[in-house]
Amino acid sequence: MLDRPGPPDRLERGAIGRRDRSLVALRRGKYSRPRIAGRRDHDVAFDATVRAAAGRAGRRAQPFAVSAEDLRRKVREHPVPLEVCFVVDNSYSLHADRLVEQVKGLVFRLLEDASARGDRVSVVAFKSGVPEAALVLRPTRSLRLAADSLTRIPLSGRTPLAGALELARRVVRQELQKRPNARPLVVCVTDGLPNVPLRRGGDPLADVLAEGRLIRRGRVGCVVVDAVSPERAGESCGPALADASGGLHLPITEVSPDVFLGVIRESA
CATH class of the missing domain: 3.40.50.410 (von Willebrand factor, type A domain)
Known part of the structure; x- marks a missing residue:
C-alpha cells in the first residue's frame, strides 16, 4: 500500500532507501534533471552544461567556451x-x-x-x-x-x-x-x-x-x-x-x- 507513485517528491534527500522515489543528493540513481552547480558539486551534467554555455555564447555573440556560470549538476532519483x-x-x-x-x-x-x-x-x-x-x-x-x-x-x-x-x-x-x-x-x-x-x-x-x-x-x-x-x-x-x-x-x-x-x- 505504500508503493503507488503519488505527487512527485520535490525535496532532495540525503540518502537512499528501498521504497518510494525521491530526489537524492548522491551520485547514484537515475539522472532526472539538471540544476545549477555549486562550488562543491562534482556530478556534472555535461549535456545541460554545454547547452548553457552555447546559449550564453549565442546571446553575447562570443566564441563557445564553458565557464563556471554554465556548470550544471545532475539531480538523481532513487527509492527512499x-x-x-x-x-x-x-x-x-x-x-x-x-x-x-x-x-x-x-x-x-x-x-x-x-x-x-x-x-x-x-x-x-x-x-x-x-x-x-x-x-x-x-x-x-x-x-x-x-x-x-x-x-x-x-x-x-x-x-x-x-x-x-x-x-x-x-x-x-x-x-x-x-x-x-x-x-x-x-x-x-x-x-x-x-x-x-x-x-x-x-x-x-x-x-x-x-x-x-x-x-x-x-x-x-x-x-x-x-x-x-x-x-x-x-x-x-x-x-x-x-x-x-x-x-x-x-x-x-x-x-x-x-x-x-x-x-x-x-x-x-
Missing part, C-alpha cells in the same frame, strides 16, 4: 525509505461496531508490508482510562514489536483524535531530524468521531482539522481510513480531515487488507 506513523482509533465506539479487530487487521497488514521493505513504523493510540493519546510503538523496523503493540492496545472510552494527530506529527518530525532522507506518512484509522479537544473548552472537530492543516503544512503525507459505521457515516470528520491534510480518504468497508495496502502505496 518511508517513515510511517499509524494513528489507531481504539475507542469503545469502534468496539461497539465490532470494527476494532478489522482495524487491527488492516494496520497489521500495513505494518507487515512496511517492515518487510525496511521502512520504520510507529503506532499512536488512545490511553485507557484517560482522554489522552500515547505512543504505543516507538519507530521501529521490527514486525514482532509492531505486532505485540497492536495486540496490547486497550480499549478507550474517549476519542482524543486531535491529540493523537498532534503526537503523530511530533513523532514524524523528530524521526525526520534523525533520518532526513525518509519520506513521512501518517495513516489515521478512525471512525472520525472526536470528542476530546486539545485544551479544555476547545472544539474537538476544529482541533482535528487544525492538526490536519499542520500535517499538510509540514509536507507529511496522510491517509485517513474511515471506520465509521454506515448509520453514522454523515457524522464522520474523515473526509474533512483528508481534505485539510491534503491526503486520501478511504472508507474501511470498501476494501480488503490487500486492496487497502495497494491504495496506501499509491499515496506515499
Whole structure:
C-alpha cells in the first residue's frame, strides 16, 4: 500500500532507501534533471552544461567556451525509505461496531508490508482510562514489536483524535531530524468521531482539522481510513480531515487488507 507513485517528491534527500522515489543528493540513481552547480558539486551534467554555455555564447555573440556560470549538476532519483506513523482509533465506539479487530487487521497488514521493505513504523493510540493519546510503538523496523503493540492496545472510552494527530506529527518530525532522507506518512484509522479537544473548552472537530492543516503544512503525507459505521457515516470528520491534510480518504468497508495496502502505496 505504500508503493503507488503519488505527487512527485520535490525535496532532495540525503540518502537512499528501498521504497518510494525521491530526489537524492548522491551520485547514484537515475539522472532526472539538471540544476545549477555549486562550488562543491562534482556530478556534472555535461549535456545541460554545454547547452548553457552555447546559449550564453549565442546571446553575447562570443566564441563557445564553458565557464563556471554554465556548470550544471545532475539531480538523481532513487527509492527512499518511508517513515510511517499509524494513528489507531481504539475507542469503545469502534468496539461497539465490532470494527476494532478489522482495524487491527488492516494496520497489521500495513505494518507487515512496511517492515518487510525496511521502512520504520510507529503506532499512536488512545490511553485507557484517560482522554489522552500515547505512543504505543516507538519507530521501529521490527514486525514482532509492531505486532505485540497492536495486540496490547486497550480499549478507550474517549476519542482524543486531535491529540493523537498532534503526537503523530511530533513523532514524524523528530524521526525526520534523525533520518532526513525518509519520506513521512501518517495513516489515521478512525471512525472520525472526536470528542476530546486539545485544551479544555476547545472544539474537538476544529482541533482535528487544525492538526490536519499542520500535517499538510509540514509536507507529511496522510491517509485517513474511515471506520465509521454506515448509520453514522454523515457524522464522520474523515473526509474533512483528508481534505485539510491534503491526503486520501478511504472508507474501511470498501476494501480488503490487500486492496487497502495497494491504495496506501499509491499515496506515499
